[in-house]
Amino acid sequence: MSERPNIVDHNQLFRQDKYVRQREEKRAFEAPCSPEEVTDTLEYTKTKEYKDKNFARTAVVVNPAKACQPLGAVMAALGFEKTLPFIHGSQGCTAYFRSHLARHFKEPVPAVSTSMTEDAAVFGGMRNLIDGIENCIALYQPEMIAVCTTCMAEVIGDDLSAFLANARQEGVLPEDMPVPFANTPSFSGSHITGYDAMLRSVLETLYNKSGRTAQPGHELKLNVLLGFDGYTGNFAEMRRMLGMFGATYTILGDHSSNFDSGATGEYSYYYGGTPLEDVPKAADAAGTLAIQQYSLRKTLGYMKQTWGQQVSSISTPLGIRATDRLLEEISRLSGREIPEALKQERARIVDAMMDSHAYLHGKRVAMAGDPDMLIGLIGFCLELGMEPVHIVCSNGDRKFEKEAELLLKSSPYGAEATVHSGQDLWHMRSLLFQDPVDLAIGSSHLKFAAKEAEIPLLRVGFPIFDRHHLHRYPIIGYQGALNLLTQFVNTILDVMEEQAPDHSFDLVR
Amino acid sequence: MSSIVDKGKQIVEEILEVYPKKAKKDRTKHFEIADEELVNCGTCSIKSNMKSRPGVMTARGCAYAGSKGVVWGPIKDMVHISHGPIGCGQYSWGTRRNYANGILGIDNFTAMQITSNFQEKDIVFGGDKKLEVICREIKEMFPLAKGISVQSECPVGLIGDDIGAVAKKMTEELGIPVIPVRCEGFRGVSQSLGHHIANDAIRDFLMGRRELKECGPYDVSIIGDYNIGGDAWASRILLEEMGLRVIAQWSGDGTINELGIAHKSKLNLIHCHRSMNYMCTTMEQEYGIPWMEYNFFGPTKTMESLRAIAARFDETIQEKCEQVIAQYMPQMEAVIRKYRPRLEGKKVMLLIGGLRARHTIGAYEDLGMEIVATGYEFAHKDDYEKTFPDVKEGTILYDDPTAYELEELAQRLNIDLMGAGVKEKYVYHKMGIPFRQMHSWDYSGPYHGFDGFKIFARDMDMTINSPVWSLLPSRQTAEVPV
Numbered sequence: 006m007s008e009r010p011n012i013v014d015h016n017q018l019f020r021q022d023k024y025v026r027q028r029e030e031k032r033a034f035e036a037p038c039s040p041e042e043v044t045d046t047l048e049y050t051k052t053k054e055y056k057d058k059n060f061a062r063t064a065v066v067v068n069p070a071k072a073c074q075p076l077g078a079v080m081a082a083l084g085f086e087k088t089l090p091f092i093h094g095s096q097g098c099t100a101y102f103r104s105h106l107a108r109h110f111k112e113p114v115p116a117v118s119t120s121m122t123e124d125a126a127v128f129g130g131m132r133n134l135i136d137g138i139e140n141c142i143a144l145y146q147p148e149m150i151a152v153c154t155t156c157m158a159e160v161i162g163d164d165l166s167a168f169l170a171n172a173r174q175e176g177v178l179p180e181d182m183p184v185p186f187a188n189t190p191s192f193s194g195s196h197i198t199g200y201d202a203m204l205r206s207v208l209e210t211l212y213n214k215s216g217r218t219a220q221p222g223h224e225l226k227l228n229v230l231l232g233f234d235g236y237t238g239n240f241a242e243m244r245r246m247l248g249m250f251g252a253t254y255t256i257l258g259d260h261s262s263n264f265d266s267g268a269t270g271e272y273s274y275y276y277g278g279t280p281l282e283d284v285p286k287a288a289d290a291a292g293t294l295a296i297q298q299y300s301l302r303k304t305l306g307y308m309k310q311t312w313g314q315q316v317s318s319i320s321t322p323l324g325i326r327a328t329d330r331l332l333e334e335i336s337r338l339s340g341r342e343i344p345e346a347l348k349q350e351r352a353r354i355v356d357a358m359m360d361s362h363a364y365l366h367g368k369r370v371a372m373a374g375d376p377d378m379l380i381g382l383i384g385f386c387l388e389l390g391m392e393p394v395h396i397v398c399s400n401g402d403r404k405f406e407k408e409a410e411l412l413l414k415s416s417p418y419g420a421e422a423t424v425h426s427g428q429d430l431w432h433m434r435s436l437l438f439q440d441p442v443d444l445a446i447g448s449s450h451l452k453f454a455a456k457e458a459e460i461p462l463l464r465v466g467f468p469i470f471d472r473h474h475l476h477r478y479p480i481i482g483y484q485g486a487l488n489l490l491t492q493f494v495n496t497i498l499d500v501m502e503e504q505a506p507d508h509s510f511d512l513v514r
Numbered sequence: 515m516s517s518i519v520d521k522g523k524q525i526v527e528e529i530l531e532v533y534p535k536k537a538k539k540d541r542t543k544h545f546e547i548a549d550e551e552l553v554n555c556g557t558c559s560i561k562s563n564m565k566s567r568p569g570v571m572t573a574r575g576c577a578y579a580g581s582k583g584v585v586w587g588p589i590k591d592m593v594h595i596s597h598g599p600i601g602c603g604q605y606s607w608g609t610r611r612n613y614a615n616g617i618l619g620i621d622n623f624t625a626m627q628i629t630s631n632f633q634e635k636d637i638v639f640g641g642d643k644k645l646e647v648i649c650r651e652i653k654e655m656f657p658l659a660k661g662i663s664v665q666s667e668c669p670v671g672l673i674g675d676d677i678g679a680v681a682k683k684m685t686e687e688l689g690i691p692v693i694p695v696r697c698e699g700f701r702g703v704s705q706s707l708g709h710h711i712a713n714d715a716i717r718d719f720l721m722g723r724r725e726l727k728e729c730g731p732y733d734v735s736i737i738g739d740y741n742i743g744g745d746a747w748a749s750r751i752l753l754e755e756m757g758l759r760v761i762a763q764w765s766g767d768g769t770i771n772e773l774g775i776a777h778k779s780k781l782n783l784i785h786c787h788r789s790m791n792y793m794c795t796t797m798e799q800e801y802g803i804p805w806m807e808y809n810f811f812g813p814t815k816t817m818e819s820l821r822a823i824a825a826r827f828d829e830t831i832q833e834k835c836e837q838v839i840a841q842y843m844p845q846m847e848a849v850i851r852k853y854r855p856r857l858e859g860k861k862v863m864l865l866i867g868g869l870r871a872r873h874t875i876g877a878y879e880d881l882g883m884e885i886v887a888t889g890y891e892f893a894h895k896d897d898y899e900k901t902f903p904d905v906k907e908g909t910i911l912y913d914d915p916t917a918y919e920l921e922e923l924a925q926r927l928n929i930d931l932m933g934a935g936v937k938e939k940y941v942y943h944k945m946g947i948p949f950r951q952m953h954s955w956d957y958s959g960p961y962h963g964f965d966g967f968k969i970f971a972r973d974m975d976m977t978i979n980s981p982v983w984s985l986l987p988s989r990q991t992a993e994v995p996v
């Protein structure tokens with residue numbers, strides 16, 4: 006008898022009668038709110054009165070769209086060859102950073118901790134740091150150890166500089182091993198400032214160690230920085246564009262290979278990254294191009310001041326105009342013409358945008374994410390005739406607000422927008438109910454508010470936990486614009502068809 | 515001593531060779547190879563619940579993860595404040611899949627991140643005043659919340675905030691329990707102390723505080739099931755079908771009321787011993803409630819457990835228990851008939867947090883699979899003592915193994931399946947070793963109970979027998995199962 010087992014998982018299983026009954030009967034022990042109370046409260050939370058209260062809160066933060074500094078520091082560390090992220094503090098943080106990044110990239114994330122506990126809280130974590138360095142060198146053979154701190158180490162005031170000096174004195178840490186370090190407490194900044202702090206420290210450490218003196222402009226090469234970038238595809242796209250220019254360049258902080266390595270049957274802790282010896286040489290570059298600003302402030306400041314670099318920084322280049330600016334900057338810094346092939350590519354993508362614009366035009370949009378990403382998204386939406394309405398940036402500041410507002414003012418399609426920096430996704434929820442929009446754009450965390458507002462979420466940014474491989478496709482450059490366009494327009498078409506009555510279930514769109 | 519035990523010892527010795535002296539000496543104590551004596555008597559000398567070595571990749575988390583992430587977070591009608599800086603709450607937001615019925619943000623607050631978002635000034639001036647404001651704002655924002663828990667992150671303990679005093683004051687002011695939980699991440703050596711701290715807070719603030727109007731002879735509580743992918747529901751159904759009345763779920767899909775009435779149970783049934791044994795022993799001491807462990811992974815263990823539970827009640831229950839088993843058995847047999855031939859003899863290695871490193875062994879064995887190595891992130895001695903009788907001679911047991919140790923072992927033991935967490939998952943994909951995430955069931959589940967076993971079997975088969983693995987250069991000759 007070939008009976009086939011009937012296997013249903015959580016999506017279907019708990020809809021079965023026996024489980025529906027179970028759910029109802031369990032309420033007898035829950036002392037639950039009455040269905041009326043729940044319905045009334047749900048409706049109340051959609052009102053203006055609730056929104057006003059929501060925006061009046063000063064202390065509690067609900068569903069913020071930001072993570073903490075050391076997470077960014079780990080990403081920055083993994084941008085360099087054979088570099089082991091080393092987190093000084095209590096060990097749970099490290100488990101969280103590793104999980105968080107692994108969930109987004111679907112890749113392993115090597116990082117170690119000093120595993121500080123109560124005794125270290127009292128006596129300091131020096132012994133943990135020194136023993137930890139000895140252990141991690143023996144096990145993982147890094148060529149650079151990038152140390153950042155957690156809240157704990159910062160609150161007790163551990164002195165990394167002194168501890169590392171002692172580790173060298175004890176002979177545990179080889180004289181020639183570079184150990185950049187960054188103070189990255191969770192109680193200031195966010196993942197993007199942590200990224201910045203670590204990247205700056207890596208550049209400074211390797212530059213100082215080399216004993217060289219910067220001779221900016223001595224080399225024809227460009228320095229290219231992508232910042233806290235959750236898209237490995239962006240690195241490949243940047244390389245492709247620079248290659249088309251025939252430009253020579255160094256990407257400072259290239260985490261793409263560590264977050265997009267192949268399955269070969271063997272695992273290595275290190276899969277590439279910027280070669281360490283390229284960093285001091287970068288001080289001689291013709292110029293520096295950064296495609297994020299808010300996540301690179303300290304780094305770019307250092308490069309300007311200490312290396313005397315000519316620095317050009319723009320926010321994430323999404324869409325046609327922002328890519329135009331990117332190419333102009335590459336052209337200016339490299340002294341090379343924008344290649345014909347890229348101009349042709351531009352024309353093809355503009356053509357694609359024309360083909361699809363009708364489905365996007367006038368769509369009202371809510372968006373949340375990191376500052377650089379939001380500037381890019383606003384620009385992209387405006388050039389498609391989409392209307393940004395609610396912009397929430399949990400880790401944005403006054404400068405971001407001004408820049409975003411200026412950009413929005415440049416187009417009639419930005420007229421209705423309001424920018425909410427320092428706010429969270431519970432604020433967004435109120436905004437969506439009080440002033441409904443058609444679409445949401447942001448990370449997976451925005452899915453809860455989008456679902457309640459019954460609008461599709463276009464997943465862009467970090468973290469994307471609930472869709473696969475989006476990060477492998479570039480969103481920058483003309484090609485990236487096509488990828489975003491494809492994702493946006495087809496999501497809208499999917500929704501249209503789901504909602505279409507039979508007579509409007511059209512074959513051709 | 516048998517050669518298989520010797521071989522295991524030799525493998526472990528070779529692997530530990532690379533460590534510096536001090537670390538090697540420590541790590542050696544965390545391994546043991548099951549021999550006949552250990553399997554029979556269950557005593558062990560494996561060291562556990564000790565500090566991880568600094569500088570290694572431990573799979574462990576922290577006390578906050580144990581308290582908020584495991585025990586408190588799934589209680590659905592309370593708001594749990596991640597009290598301190600932004601990170602801890604963000605990383606533990608919705609990632610454990612503690613399913614709960616209710617409307618998110620209205621009468622269910624599980625998959626939310628509610629934090630005090632400490633800034634530098636809060637570190638300098640203390641966060642107690644802010645915590646008061648937060649509690650009031652929560653009452654405003656979430657009027658149906660039945661309580662608030664304050665889950666301390668590292669800085670809160672270090673700067674000496676008195677969250678206990680704030681909680682007391684706010685309990686009175688707001689008229690709902692506000693419960694301080696001092697689960698700062700630096701406390702203890704792993705999640706495990708966080709479980710204990712969380713349990714102590716439940717004991718002090720909720721246990722025994724509510725009344726159950728009508729008590730019955732068949733009232734039981736489920737303790738230590740966090741309803742990952744609906745596990746507790748798939749367990750509860752069996753207990754209910756055999757005539758028991760489950761009055762409380764601690765804490766998956768649980769409510770304050772259930773935590774308050776569990777002391778009215780006639781018997782407490784504990785699934786995750788590691789995270790909630792403290793509660794069972796406390797209820798036993800204070801209310802004289804007996805308790806027993808059970809294991810609902812795989813039909814063999816589920817049947818054993820159902821019968822053992824029924825044996826604590828009268829013949830009515832025992833008869834019904836047999837009916838339940840008889841009712842599900844044909845389905846279980848069909849599942850095994852389908853999948854066992856595809857999984858027979860496959861070698862499995864596990865690293866999981868609490869109960870599953872031993873509880874799932876029976877489920878794998880039901881499918882003809884063999885556990886060659888298993889161990890825990892944060893177990894205690896009693897967990898290992900319970901594990902030895904469930905393994906075969908030669909099985910390698912490890913405590914708090916490092917990523918390096920696991921990777922080496924997996925290769926030397928030539929395993930067919932690794933079961934661990936998301937941090938480990940993608941490492942094994944690179945190595946071409948089939949992997950299941952055994953903390954959150956790899957977004958599948960439930961795995962508990964008879965309904966769960968079907969999904970478990972399907973998932974193990976699809977993992978091990980995926981033709982994807984044969985695409986690796988080293989495996990191209992491998993036969994593709996149909």
